Amino acid sequence: MTGRILTVAQQKGGSGKTTLAAHLAVALARHSGEPVAMLDVDPQGSLGTWFEAREERLGEDNTGLEFRTASGWGARREARSLAKSHGYVLVDTPPKTDTDAKPAIDVADFVVVPIQPTPVDLWATSQTIQLADREGTPALLVLNRVPPRATLTGETADAIAASGYEALTARLGNRTVFASAMGKGLTAIEDASSSKAALEIKALVEELVEKTG
Numbered sequence: 001m002t003g004r005i006l007t008v009a010q011q012k013g014g015s016g017k018t019t020l021a022a023h024l025a026v027a028l029a030r031h032s033g034e035p036v037a038m039l040d041v042d043p044q045g046s047l048g049t050w051f052e053a054r055e056e057r058l059g060e061d062n063t064g065l066e067f068r069t070a071s072g073w074g075a076r077r078e079a080r081s082l083a084k085s086h087g088y089v090l091v092d093t094p095p096k097t098d099t100d101a102k103p104a105i106d107v108a109d110f111v112v113v114p115i116q117p118t119p120v121d122l123w124a125t126s127q128t129i130q131l132a133d134r135e136g137t138p139a140l141l142v143l144n145r146v147p148p149r150a151t152l153t154g155e156t157a158d159a160i161a162a163s164g165y166e167a168l169t170a171r172l173g174n175r176t177v178f179a180s181a182m183g184k185g186l187t188a189i190e191d192a193s194s195s196k197a198a199l200e201i202k203a204l205v206e207e208l209v210e211k212t213g
Helices: 017-032 046-058 074-083 098-107 119-135 151-163 176-183 196-212
Strands: 004-008 036-040 066-069 088-092 110-115 139-143
Touching: 004 017, 004 074, 004 098, 004 196, 017 036, 017 046, 017 088, 017 110, 017 176, 017 196, 036 046, 036 074, 046 066, 066 074, 074 088, 074 098, 098 119, 110 119, 110 196, 119 139, 119 151, 139 151, 139 196, 176 196
Parallel strands: 004 088, 004 110, 036 066, 036 088, 110 139
Antiparallel strands: none
């Protein structure tokens, strides 16, 4: 087995990288039926904190995921090692740190870039896209924390299309269940399976699997 390595990256802080990485990992495991691993290269360790909460809630042997940490260039080796025994490896990266993000982007099959629908986020995203381009890794944008009926969302989507960046059609709304589920060591599809948030994640994963093969 050689699994897909998906690195979640965004140079701008507060974009929802960790929440997206956790939700994608759980949803991909359910959707594919394959083992999924998570690799945290963010020194803040938010993903690790979530995973510890998950172990406490579900038991260490029942998380449905494998978790590892790495830093700097060790991320490349660890991701490749995990890909040998997992269908997917989700890598969570720190913001504003090319030194840590670069190896994680270099080793990835695809970079998933969460972007909130604001001009500032789109400007910041260009830095992440350029880094992915330099490493020869295709990038996929995901509109995240999208407010309902916001004109700015449509304007941002138009700006993304005009920029030539590739964005997934599926979007994630600005929903409190994403954060509340994370606080329990869970994800929206586990904590609120019939919620709009859960449906959005499922649609996103279906499109992501189609795009990444």
